[in-house]
Amino acid sequence: MTISPPEELSGWQTWGAEEPFEDMAGPFFFRKTADGYVSAFKVERKHLNGGGAIHGGMLMTFADYSLFTIAYDELQNGGGVTIALNGEFTAAGPASGIIYASGEVVRETGSMVFVRGVITPDDPNADTVLLNFSGIVRKLKKRD
Template identity: 30%
Template sequence: MTDIPSGFTRLESTSPFHELVGPFYEKRDRATLIIGMPVAKKHINRRGAVHGGMICTLVDFAMGQAASTMTTPPRKVVTTSLSADFAGNATDGDWIEAHVDVLRSGRRVVFVNCFVYHRGERIARGSGTFLVLTPGE
C-alpha cells in the first residue's frame, strides 16, 4: 500500500471509469493544482511499468479538473485535444502526481499544461485544450 503524501485529499469518483482506474487525490491552493495517485498492479503494463494509457488518463483528468475548477465560478468542460510525451516510468506501489498549469482560460476554450512526477523527477508531460460547455451542451 502506498502512503498518501501529506496535504492530499481523496477525490470522489466522478464516473464509473474513474472508479475503475482510481483513486485520485488532490492538493490545491488558489493558484496550484496537483492530482496524485498510487500506482497499483492494475495500472502496470507487461513490462512492469505504469501503462502509458494510465499516465494519459491521469494527465487528462488532472488538466480537466484544472480547466473546470481553477476558474470562478467553476465550469463544465470537455477535452478537445490531448498530447502526452513520456520520459520515464513508475511501478506498482509508487506515487505519481500531475502538476497542472492553466496557460489560458477564455470564454469557450481553456489551454492547460502539466508535468507528471515520480520521486521528484519528470516522467511525462501533457498539454490539452478544453471546450467550455454552455448550458444545454
Template identity: 25%
Template sequence: MSRPASIVGATHWRPARASSPCSARAARTDTRGSMSIAESAPPAHPGFGGEFRTIPVDPPQGFKMIDFQRFNDWRNFNTHIGPLYFRRGEQGTADAFVMGLRVQPYMCNPAGTIHGGMMMTVADLIGGMGAMTVAGIKGKFAPTVNMSFDFLAPAREGDWVEGRLELMRHTRSMLFSHIWLSTGDTKILRASCIVKIPSEGKWAMQKTRPADSPPA
C-alpha cells in the same frame, strides 16, 4: 493464392465442450470459410480471474480521495482507475491543483511500470478538473478537445505520482494548459491539453458537490 485466415466478424464464439465428442468439430465449422470460431477465440489468460493485488496507498499529508461517483448513481469509467487523490494549494502557483496516485499493480503494464494509458487518463483528468479549478469555474464538466503527450520516464509499482498543470490561456470558451506528471523530482510525462468551457446550462453537474471537492 489463398487468403490468410481472418477473424474479422467472428464476434461470437463458444469454446468446445469436453462432454460432447461432436462439439469440437462443430465449433470448428465457420460458414465464412475463414478461421473457425473456436480458433478465433481469445486464449485463456492466467490474469483473467487471477489475484487482484493492491498495495497500501498512504497518500502524503493534505491529499483527499476524489469521489468520481458523487454525481451519479452508477459506476463510471473514472471509478475503475483509482483511487486518485487531490490537494489544493495557493492560487497562482504550481500547487494550486495537484492530483496524486499510488501506482497499483493493476495500473501497470507487463513490464511492471505504470501503463501509458493510465498516465494519459490522469493527465486528461488534470486538464479538465485542474484547469477548471485554477480558472475558478465550478459545477460544470469540461470535455477535452485536444491533447498531446510525451512519455519521459517510467514509474513503478508503489511509486507516488503527482500531476500538476499550468494554465496557459483562458478564453471565453476554451482552457489551454500544460500538464506534467512526476515521481519526486523526476518528470515522467508532459502533456498539452485544450478543454471546452460548456455554455450555461450545458453539461452541468446534476448533484451538489462537497465543498472541498474539485470540479469534475
C-alpha cells in the same frame, strides 16, 4: 459511492460525484496548494504494463483527469470536455508509490482553457518527469 483516498493522500478529495471510468482506472484525487491544483494516485498492480512499469495508457488517462484539476477554477461554471490531449513520455513509471500531476493554465478564452503539465513520481516537484502533457478543455455552460 464515496471513494476514500489511501493513507498517503489523507485529506485529498475526489470530484464528489460518481465518475465510473476514472474511479475504476484510478482512483484519482486532487487538492489545492499554494502553487495551484495537484492530482495524485497510488500505483496499484492494475496500473502496470507487462514490463512492470506504469502503463502509458494509464498515464494518459491520468493526464486527462489532471487537465480538469489544473483548470478547476476556470471550469466552475459548468465543467468541460477534452478536445485535445498531447503527451510525451520521458521515463518509465515506478511499480509502486504515489504519482503526481501539476501544471498551469496557459490561456483561457470564453469557451476554452489551454493547460500544460507534468506527471512525476513521489513528489509534485520531483526532477524525474514521466510525462509532459498539454491539452485543451472546451467549457460547458452550467445547466439550470
